[in-house]
Amino acid sequence: MALDDAVNGNADLDDVDISRPSAARVYDFWLGGANNFAVDREIGQKIVDAVPEVPAAARANRSFLRRAVQWCLAHGIDQFLDLGSGIPTVGNVHEVAQQGNPHARIAYVDNEPVAVAHSKNLLRGNPYASITHADLRDVDAVLTADGVAGLLDFDRPIALLTLMVLQYFPDDEETTELVRRYHEKLPSGSVHLVSHVTADDPVVDGGTAARMSQAMATPTYARDHDAFEALLGGAPLVEPGVVFAQEWNPDQNNSEPENSCVYVAIARID
Template sequence: MSERMSWVPEGVDTGKPSAARLYDYLLGGGHNFAADRELAEKFLRAQPNARTIARLNRAFLRRAVLFMMDRGIRQFLDLGSGIPTVGNVHEIARKADPEARVVYVDFEEVAVAHSQLILEEDPRAAVVQEDMTAPDAVLKAARDSGLIDFSQPVGVLTVGVFHFVPPEADPEAVVAAYRDAVPAASYLAFSQFTQDLQPAEMAGVVEVMKKSQNPMFPRTKGEIEGLFGGFELIEPGIVPLPLWRPEDTNTDDPDKAGIYAAVGRKV
């Protein structure tokens, strides 16, 4: 029997799992349904470290946003933002500058609906329902929001989402469209699953996600490097999640991180 809650839009099939709600579950959130939890348990059997990986990915998002804030970025375009949970971009950015502006982008109905509830009284943050692999539509919606000034540097975030972009969507062209829309001194933060780390577990995850509406496409370090054309990679380059500018001595095993992370500056 499908679940129905007050924050779930009419017409959403709660019996069909989604990656956004799976991620919410792994982070300990409450905006997920029985089908999402069932898929997440299969995910965890394939990759027992999945909850830690989700936490590490969220921590990378925080460090990347603060890094950009330190370099003058005050507006962010968060692609594939998912379900809002503690530690979202506008919360991180506002601690550094209360005037920071954020446009969240997602195509998943529950993620968008809940974002709208959270942001409805926030004049400096908005969510748009678009597919990040359709950059023209996303960029138009971001402009129409009145929150992103594309004549000024922008922080573009694709954190923990690009592994859902299939090869036939031309990933390099997708990234290039966002790169071309922002001025020099803008930044791109990027993280995604890779087969380079724990290949057996990654193969299991790919098999699990084939049965969902969000199949996964892990990429090698070389493939990810190819997405950064026109960007100067910030040190330490493309590395496992816990190795990207850690704030303290980190005890997490980089070889079990599952995901590569990187930040680039448009030149």
């Protein structure tokens, strides 16, 4: 059944607004998913028509997610707090993490009803993964939620993920403060995995893609290298620092796109 036909009678989807495109559902469309509506596909296709490399950039972000989670496991971090986790697709954090460590713990947080409903279905029967319906801007509510505080051990390092999330917050000062609040609440030895759309790429026009997203309920705001790094508040970065997604410790058999318009980094939380 198409998602367009699944809203009526589904209590988990009562809050879905199908009058405006959702960033999470448009992203799902770019990744080839089916959890999107006609309004999402329309703007998603318009952006692809203008910037054809966008779906490849979305896949590069997912590939960074996989490599970054594997890096965390290799460095003894097996707990993950994924803010704005989005609609489940192939290669979710819990799938990557629990393949390497079956007891890895993953707390997902999102406020998009479709993302939450599908995450509930996907995680049913998984005792080491949860989904919390919350606004990530409410730091205290997120960190005290049963699905977070009841699952993660805050006496051990946690990997915070904000992948393609901070780009939805236009105010640099407020966004930096939001990041700082999460950093100060997490235990020493934690890390922050982050990715963000940029207009800096010389080939993929991330600026145009961001401007066209203004029709969405949560529009995108592209940031340059310095503005992206500044969001992390001077936290030390894991090598190679701030780079494009395809350049962050690529696999030997690299099949990443040459360009992606997505900056990524891992910051250390001391």
